[in-house]
Amino acid sequence: MAVEQTLSIIKPDGVKKGVIGQVIARFEGAGLKVAAMKMAHLTRAQAEGFYHVHQQRPFFGSLVEFMTSGPVVLMILQGENAIAKNRELMGATDPAKAAPGTIRKDFASGIEQNTVHGSDGPDTAAFETQYFFNVFDRVNE
């Protein structure tokens, strides 16, 4: 299994709820390392560009509104099988369908305000990590 990097976002609801530390503890507890991290309050253009694949979805406008409603934590997580491992720790998009013990099951309030984002494959991980971080922002140990 290869060492991978993946983008994680603690969304505005997670930051507002005060669970930044608890979310990061789950990543670290599962063996993922934080390879880059910063807080940001996304602009509309940044959020629209990030979610461009969802442009045609009915929830796109609302999602952009939500993602720009407050600060987020942007992270690159690194480790063996990091992309799938992060998705597993997050749980299903809809917290009502998320497995017990997952981040979304424990902290999310709904299908939109679902606390965390995680890249869903190698291509999106490559796009999303470079969208928010340049190569000099990352440690790679």
Ligand code: IDP
């Ligand atoms: P994912 O975050 O689990 O990969 P995606 O289908 O990629 O889920 O959707 C991106 C984000 O859009 C979700 O995390 C959630 O915030 C929002 N979203 C997805 N489906 C819905 C919906 O049916 N209603 C409202 N928001 C949604």
Ligand code: MG
């Ligand atoms: Mg997705």
